[in-house]
Amino acid sequence: MSAARTGAAVRPGDPPGGRRALAVWGIGVSVYFVAVIFRTSLGVAGLDAADRFGVNASALSTFSILQLLVYAGMQIPVGLLVDRLGTKKVLGIGVVLFTVGQLGFALSPSYGMALASRALLGCGDAMTFISVLRLGTRWFPARRGPLVAQMAGLAGMAGNLVSTLVLARLLHDIGWTAAFAGSALAGVVVFVPLVLFLKDHPEGHEPDPVPHRGAAYVRRQIAASWREPGTRLGMWVHFTTQFPAMVFLLLWGMPFLVEAQGLSRGVAGELLTLVVLSNMVVGLVYGQVVARHHGARLPLALGTVGATAVLWAAILLHPGDTAPMWLLVVLCTVLGACGPASMLGFDFARPANPPERQGTASGITNMGGFVASMTTLFAIGVLLDATGDDYAVAFSSVFVLQALGVSQILRLRRRAARRESERLVASRVSSVHVSV
Helix, strand or coil: CCHHHHHHHHCCCCCCCCHHHHHHHHHHHHHHHHHHHHHHHHHHCHHHHHHHHCCCHHHHHHHHHHHHHHHHHHHHHHHHHHHHHCHHHHHHHHHHHHHHHHHHHHHCCCHHHHHHHHHHHHHHHCCCHHHHHHHHHHHCCHHHHHHHHHHHHHHHHHHHHHHHHHHHHHHHHHCHHHHHHHHHHHHHHHHHHHHHHCCCCCCCCCCCCCCCCHHHHHHHHHHHHHHCHHHHHHHHHHHHHHHHHHHHHHHHHHHHHHHHCCCCHHHHHHHHHHHHHHHHHHHHHHHHHHHHCHHHHHHHHHHHHHHHHHHHHHHHCCCCCCCCHHHHHHHHHHHCCHHHHHHHHHHHHHHHCCHHHHHHHHHHHHHHHHHHHHHHHHHHHHHHHHHCCCHHHHHCHHHHHHHHHHHHHHHHHHHHHHHHHHHHHHHHHHHHHHHC
């Protein structure tokens, strides 16, 4: 056995990191950054889209629902593709798809074509985050995993910030077609360095080749990942924590603040920006805390869910027509913790699965929050139409999904912790045997 192989056995999949790792990973993160700009672009254009295509709340929510439906449905296939083809190929396909989707949305003359464009965008977007997670595990030491994942999420929120600040202004200044078509050029910008410089892994850390084994192998990969309690716990953590902020930023935040709370578009945009800024700050804090104290994962996740529920209840039950500004500010600040809390789901799934199943397990985990977001987007749209735009009733659907998610987290937490401890002990024993 060679020294390289011995080192890999002692610390499996534990590359050195360094400046080159940062550079390569940065290329992947830039792709995800652009994907999030495109994904969240409808959040600042929801009212404009309703006017442009002449649709009601249910039809407007269909844009985001279809986009997230495609995204969620693609997560397991994308995880398998990443495990099979590697990061570079999957990211490249993703860039092409989401760029064409954004351009198509800019030029769509009808509601039907605009829907198809958002679906294509969702398909390309689905290929980015799991690929970036895999890139991080291939280029950085395992102990950096939580921080690297949170930093990737931070880059995504930076994309959301660009969408909230820049695209919103462009829509006002130059109009729908020019704003969306111009933003599509960002896809071309990130595609070039991806093709020229991105590498799947550093030299000397090549993964074992995965032979093609047909449909039976795919089913076994999915089944083996799902059997791990850590994968399922990660999915439910992601499910329960991500969707309140996702729904708010992706579509319904602007209409809620403008129509239900009586704010101007400018002030509403500032509150959406606060969600994004809070997310970026909290992401750094959560990443550092979990990197130092692994046991903090579940308290952070459940604490975020609890705080979010309390603030939404305070807003929706507040007497009078509108809530005070200070309460809306606190709500938006707390919503900023939802994204970083959802990233904790990957910190449960990652140690529960071997390297050859990381993409599949990440896909299952990532599906959780987007299924919850899609369900809530649909519920809010239907309830708004059914109640004559009663936002208090519509947004109460948030509590139903939070209750479901928390019940599953509490059910799985002990099994996942026990299984993770067993794996850690087995890994240490194996390392000792190899060293000897």
